[in-house]
Amino acid sequence: MRASSNAGDPNEPCLTFRRHGEIAVVAVSPAIEDLTSSAIETAAQVVLAPLKENPPSNVIIDLSRVKIFTSEFISFLLRCHVIVKKHHGELVLAGVSVAVRELLRQTALDTLWAIYDNRNQALDSLGGAD
Secondary structure, eight states, X not given: OEEEOSSSOTTSEEEEEEEETTEEEEEEOGGGGGOOHHXXXXXXHHHHHHHHHSOOSEEEEEOTTOSOOOHHHHHHHHHHHHHHHHXXXXXXXXXXXXXXXXXXXXXXXXXXXXXXXXXXXXXXXXTOOO
16 A cells, blocks of 8 residues: 655655564655655555454554654654554564664653664564565
């Protein structure tokens, strides 16, 4: 599943949702950096709907292509977190930039989510395979 943005390349999805068995991977593109709050909400629904309908055991948010994001995107991450925790799963972050790590540290969200260097490391840790 994917949601596209009007910012930058109109064909580039800002979010993609893919299952790896019981693990879901949400890949985030640089397009998310330029989205308006309403566009982020639209994109979020593409991910939140399958999380609610068929909850995976764990979710990896792959941020390896993102340098920074807005408070609206943090809200999206928190919404995903609540859904995953409700089903006794874990949400983790992968490929987090220096700027995003600092933002997460300042907001203490780095204590809420495990952070991995890349998607494969997160998949290995959660028992999945790419």
